[in-house]
Amino acid sequence: MIRAGIIGATGYAGGELVRLLMGHKDTEIVWYGSRSYVNEQYASIYQNMFQIVDAKCLDDNMEELASCADVIFTATPQGLCASLLNEEILSRAKVIDLSADFRLKDVKIYEEWYKIQHKAPQYIREAVYGLCEINREKIKNARLVANPGCYPTCSTLSIYPLVKERLIDPATIIIDAKSGTSGAGRGAKTDNLYCEVNENIKAYGVAGHRHTPEIEEQLGYAAGEKVTLNFTPHLVPMNRGILVTAYASLKKEVSYEEVKAVYDQYYEQERFVRVLPKDVCPQTKWVEGSNYVDVNFKIDPRTNRVIMMGAMDNLVKGAAGQAVQNMNLMFGRDESEGLEFVPLFP
Amino acid sequence: MIRAGIIGATGYAGGELVRLLMGHKDTEIVWYGSRSYVNEQYASIYQNMFQIVDAKCLDDNMEELASCADVIFTATPQGLCASLLNEEILSRAKVIDLSADFRLKDVKIYEEWYKIQHKAPQYIREAVYGLCEINREKIKNARLVANPGCYPTCSTLSIYPLVKERLIDPATIIIDAKSGTSGAGRGAKTDNLYCEVNENIKAYGVAGHRHTPEIEEQLGYAAGEKVTLNFTPHLVPMNRGILVTAYASLKKEVSYEEVKAVYDQYYEQERFVRVLPKDVCPQTKWVEGSNYVDVNFKIDPRTNRVIMMGAMDNLVKGAAGQAVQNMNLMFGRDESEGLEFVPLFP
Amino acid sequence: MIRAGIIGATGYAGGELVRLLMGHKDTEIVWYGSRSYVNEQYASIYQNMFQIVDAKCLDDNMEELASCADVIFTATPQGLCASLLNEEILSRAKVIDLSADFRLKDVKIYEEWYKIQHKAPQYIREAVYGLCEINREKIKNARLVANPGCYPTCSTLSIYPLVKERLIDPATIIIDAKSGTSGAGRGAKTDNLYCEVNENIKAYGVAGHRHTPEIEEQLGYAAGEKVTLNFTPHLVPMNRGILVTAYASLKKEVSYEEVKAVYDQYYEQERFVRVLPKDVCPQTKWVEGSNYVDVNFKIDPRTNRVIMMGAMDNLVKGAAGQAVQNMNLMFGRDESEGLEFVPLFP
Amino acid sequence: MIRAGIIGATGYAGGELVRLLMGHKDTEIVWYGSRSYVNEQYASIYQNMFQIVDAKCLDDNMEELASCADVIFTATPQGLCASLLNEEILSRAKVIDLSADFRLKDVKIYEEWYKIQHKAPQYIREAVYGLCEINREKIKNARLVANPGCYPTCSTLSIYPLVKERLIDPATIIIDAKSGTSGAGRGAKTDNLYCEVNENIKAYGVAGHRHTPEIEEQLGYAAGEKVTLNFTPHLVPMNRGILVTAYASLKKEVSYEEVKAVYDQYYEQERFVRVLPKDVCPQTKWVEGSNYVDVNFKIDPRTNRVIMMGAMDNLVKGAAGQAVQNMNLMFGRDESEGLEFVPLFP
DSSP states (O other): OEEEEEESTTSHHHHHHHHHHHTOTTEEEEEEEOGGGTTSBHHHHSGGGTTTOOOBOBOOOHHHHHHHOSEEEEOOOTTHHHHHOOHHHHHHSEEEEOSSTTTOSOHHHHHHHHOSOOSOGGGTTTOEEOOHHHHHHHHHTOSEEEOOOHHHHHHHHHHHHHHHTTOBOGGGOEEEEEEOGGGGOSOOOGGGBHHHHTTOOEEOSTTTOTTHHHHHHHHHHHHTSOOOOEEEEEEOSSSSOEEEEEEEEBSSOOOHHHHHHHHHHHHTTOSSEEEOOTTOOOBGGGGTTSSOEEEEEEEETTTTEEEEEEEEOTTIIIIIHHHHHHHHHHTTOOTTTTOOOOOOOO | OEEEEEESTTSHHHHHHHHHHHTOTTEEEEEEEOGGGTTSBHHHHSGGGTTTOOOBOBOOOHHHHHTTOSEEEEOOOTTHHHHHOOHHHHHHSEEEEOSSTTTOSOHHHHHHHHOSOOSOGGGTTTOEEOOHHHHHHHHHTOSEEEOOOHHHHHHHHHHHHHHHTTOBOGGGOEEEEEEOGGGGOSOOOGGGBHHHHTTOOEEOSTTTOTTHHHHHHHHHHHHTSOOOOEEEEEEOSSSSOEEEEEEEEBSSOOOHHHHHHHHHHHHTTOSSEEEOOTTOOOBGGGGTTSSOEEEEEEEETTTTEEEEEEEEOTTIIIIIHHHHHHHHHHTTOOTTTTOOOOOOOO | OEEEEEESTTSHHHHHHHHHHHTOTTEEEEEEEOGGGTTSBHHHHSGGGTTTOOOBOBOOOHHHHHHHOSEEEEOOOTTHHHHHOOHHHHHHSEEEEOSSTTTOSOHHHHHHHHOSOOSOGGGTTTOEEOOHHHHHHHHHTOSEEEOOOHHHHHHHHHHHHHHHTTOBOGGGOEEEEEEOGGGGOSOOOGGGBHHHHTTOOEEOSTTTOTTHHHHHHHHHHHHTSOOOOEEEEEEOSSSSOEEEEEEEEBSSOOOHHHHHHHHHHHHTTOSSEEEOOTTOOOBGGGGTTSSOEEEEEEEETTTTEEEEEEEEOTTIIIIIHHHHHHHHHHTTOOTTTTOOOOOOOO | OEEEEEESTTSHHHHHHHHHHHTOTTEEEEEEEOGGGTTSBHHHHSGGGTTTOOOBOBOOOHHHHHHHOSEEEEOOOTTHHHHHOOHHHHHHSEEEEOSSTTTOSOHHHHHHHHOSOOSOGGGTTTOEEOOHHHHHHHHHTOSEEEOOOHHHHHHHHHHHHHHHTTOBOGGGOEEEEEEOGGGGOSOOOGGGBHHHHTTOOEEOSTTTOTTHHHHHHHHHHHHTSOOOOEEEEEEOSSSSOEEEEEEEEBSSOOOHHHHHHHHHHHHTTOSSEEEOOTTOOOBGGGGTTSSOEEEEEEEETTTTEEEEEEEEOTTIIIIIHHHHHHHHHHTTOOTTTTOOOOOOOO
């Protein structure tokens, strides 16, 4: 039995972790951390857990947590995990950080985009970027996993094979992404009120969103060169789901079959990436509640570009699901344990 | 392994049955019936099932189905199941009918409210009304189960204990119900288009909805007398969920604790009915995707009425989930097998 | 030209007042009061007003406002208007209070339901309840108008004629109301976040909502006796709209035509109340953005009850629209000036 | 008084035309054409028009219509207007076609993208493309106006100034557009059901949407050369609104101020195009129900691209509002008559 502790258990990603771990046959949650609700029943915050979770929220005390848990999930704002982490914790428990603290290898880029000083740069090198489909072997032996951001997960998986196989010119990549509102978190802000989001769509963080360097770094590894791209997220009136529509120029003339073969080569054996049939566009609703990423592409011979599309549930594969997938790898469990959800439709 | 066949597998309730049975460790679907999509890949109709279901839709041939299945689910429009049923089918397979054909014991009431002639009245007496919490023992031995309607499930479970214990006057019962749009089915009708439902709420079937006599019959058994009541459904801009708000006059002065004790007496041992803590109102979102019914009540001393509330997912406990629960009972399986979903939030 | 000042111009009701007054040919807004945004451009808070409103937010200084305005709208939390009002203000400007401070004639009931001490009880008697269809003549001469609550407006107009004509028994009235989320205001609360409201419906304030005594008082005038009733509001995932479904026992047998004639007698001459054709249920979407209230009813001979229904836009007829209608009456303008909006569909 | 007739008055664009013309002080609707609802009360189809429109639907008889109207709006599927048009009609009434029949100057491109034969190619040359901000003078004298498509209106207005001023390279333009569901029309199709669209986002018509050549033609006039670009529309769960996010490479280094000056030069005098303040992103909700297009841009020095954004209401500026604006120009009325709506928020 894996003993799991969660720091930030009352945010949306934390709540989703609880949902997933409840169905994991080999894990027990031993710590529901939530600074805002210390001593309150967890099920009074998340009423869906009534009669399922019978535990109170505890403080975000990571040292004490490390003494009773095998794995610690930090589903907290940027900077918190780095400020709490130390050698003693890492020597006792594995850490899966759902924040951005250990995703970027270059601390200067982190500090520039996140506008905060990094409190534990000494662990950046050790941390493994937890995109399972790409870093599976490294994750298995990691003490510290940086769980990828929601947009980077969907973007990277949609684009990666074509960059890696040199089919597209990385300098031409443009990613136009759309996200449901749970990605904005559970904080009480006017901008996220029902009446402000409903019946509305907008871009935000244009040319400045902090997931940009994360995507660039990952695609840069695939390209073998520095990648600079445009990434524009949009807020969509729905709870869950991310859709990525990405554009890039093809380096040479290729057929549908050739590109399809590349995607299949990378994903045919993957449990959670589905390459859709020809001309079927990914839709977020078809993956809701599951750990799937649905991807597909379309070649436009008129412009010599390829349009790459990906859809996933931002709280599952984009956060808690991928974290559980990482945990399974780190503890030698079946990678899909606790993640075998059929998407909910409608 | 229970071999299951579904007639009407491409409607919303049929699709939900497939989702649930995929997670049932002891069932195999052997027949995806869908008259409209014969020979098409099931996963091309429900894209969420891509790489999960690899089967083609078959015709609604119930006789042939009976020869290869242990249980047949009919998730079809009213009248179809009754028109197809015969002794040979029933001698070979158990039948769980999700339509209204066998819910009402009085065929005249059926024909009056549904405006169709009943084609198999000889099976009405045998059919067991599949509200598990109330008819559990009878269901275990049934060949033919009438799976309750969505509104009647939520309404009956919310009100039943107080009628049975003679705390409320049945003649004063008023049920005001609100349903998500999946209850209207997947038929292409202008009234159910996104732009007609979204940002809108309306009552429909006022003083004439066909679930009225079903609720009256069930509460009548509890009351030991004929019950006549008002039932008003409303269409709400959301996919899933039914909320029932019911009103009745108390027969005597009672305290919160006394009424709570009654609810607990009926539901404390029930796996899928949760009596919420004092002053916590049921919300449909807290049960989404799960088989739970959340109930609660509030006494109004000013008017001497009690307000009874219930929330559930119309496609799960209100249709497919309850059908699986019935199947589990009929086949001697653990009642909650395949139904242990934690509600999805948000 | 009527010079209008608004206290609380950046709430949803205040924003709607600005929208409506922009289209009023005989009004000029001279004061955009908003304590939270003093000195900020109004159009930076409500971006829809960009290039339409060129003014900064001012403090909620009612005395200074009274010296430059002919009418003051207070779209503020309960208690504020009463705490600011004095004789000098009322001698200089007419006041239309959108809060509940002057709606209830019995100060004890106000203090009991609102849990605050009334700071200006001396003006309660003078204040006119601004339900135009019922108190039109009194409103014309009022200095201080208490603009009705959103639920009371829709509830009272739906039920009033049948109480007044003694067709229903007031002791049997049950009001089940459903509201869009703008009714909850623009305050940043977790409960009103997009992800908490979307795909969800719940009752709230059960047997205790503060609009209850307001409805009881108004229907009491019609009945000529004290009325006690049940009122249950629900939160619906949509921006605008209130739907009322009300139930009451008929005092005698009546035909559809007789009841229809009663409604017509009260509303045929009314510009903003539409009695719908037989069997057409009111829908909130059909009145969105307009000052209409659509009403209809259905007799249920099985239970001898009548179901009364009403739909309106909570921000227009339920708040800002009715306030403008009151202003028009108080200043001798055409009652519908600035309110001739055709409902927006879809 | 302008006598107006509408062919296709019961579609969403037709309904919006009726709403707008009801508020136009100088127009009278003399013909509500709707082949599907001949002889039915218009207000029984669009209940929002109850007590506002008292007329029955008539057949789509364009010749008879031409004898009693000054202007004919055709809000019909592609091909219908072209099949009905003739010299006699054009000699008697002006025609504003909301379909695509006369938007493309090259009949071969029309037939290739729309897969239908053009029935009246002789009028293509005469027809004026009714994008008021660009073709104002030509529209004033036109007999036949091709009302622009929704996506082309928003796309062209967002991009046009920078193409015209040679600031961006037309070959690099990529348009990622998002539309509310009313753009899909009122036809009863499974894909447009509430439960299919809600909580979902998808791309459609990827690399093949029929608005592509329309945008290319208009931007081609600005560029003075043939433009080929990528255009990807997405379906968003909301009723109204189009958001365009467009990308292009800058031809030279420019400052925010320089680009802003270009937009101002083109739009400062425009009543319905608003260039937003720096760093304020257009949102569809801020223009709902109005004829505004809100545009803005962001320079990304890292990639040397500019991101151009535009938001509008697809049924107003994207269809009926622009049609009325064209009518005003064609009949010498104030261009904004009947279009002075303040956007509805929330």
